[in-house]
Amino acid sequence: QVQLVESGGGLVQPGGSLRLSCAASRIIFSVYTMGWYRQTPGKQRELVAAISPGDSTNYADSVKGRFTISRDNSKKMVFLQMNSPKPDDTAVYYCNAKIFGTLQDYWGQGTQVTVSS
Numbered sequence: 001q002v003q004l005v006e007s008g009g010g011l012v013q014p015g016g017s018l019r020l021s022c023a024a025s026r027i028i029f030s031v032y033t034m035g036w037y038r039q040t041p042g043k044q045r046e047l048v049a050a051i052s053p054g055d056s057t058n059y060a061d062s063v064k065g066r067f068t069i070s071r072d073n074s075k076k077m078v079f080l081q082m083n084s085p086k087p088d089d090t091a092v093y094y095c096n097a098k099i100f101g102t103l104q105d106y107w108g109q110g111t112q113v114t115v116s117s
Contacts, residue, residue, distance in 0.1 A: 037094045
């Protein structure tokens with residue numbers, strides 16, 4: 001069974017920084033597109049950032065220039081560096097692994113990020 005475990009969430013001040021990590025297991029990590037999504041109560045889960053097997057990246061407009069996604073295939077991990085977070089970035093952040101065009105689509109349990117002074 002594929003497992004994705006997020007860590008690194010917590011309370012961060014506006015303008016600070018936070019790094020989320022996601023460790024994958026039981027997965028051929030290098031062939032998956034890895035993504036970070038977020039969700040707030042009453043809203044749909046939305047894509048924050050994604051990175052392809054070839055290291056192409058895609059970001060939501062709201063985080064471009066502030067957040068950076070990266071991956072380490074040797075450690076089966078994906079990261080989200082959050083710089084200059086804003087209160088609107090407060091959400092539960094989920095790690096996702098998928099292969100487009102297939103049923104291979106897995107989620108972590110989520111980690112809470114709260115941006116507040």
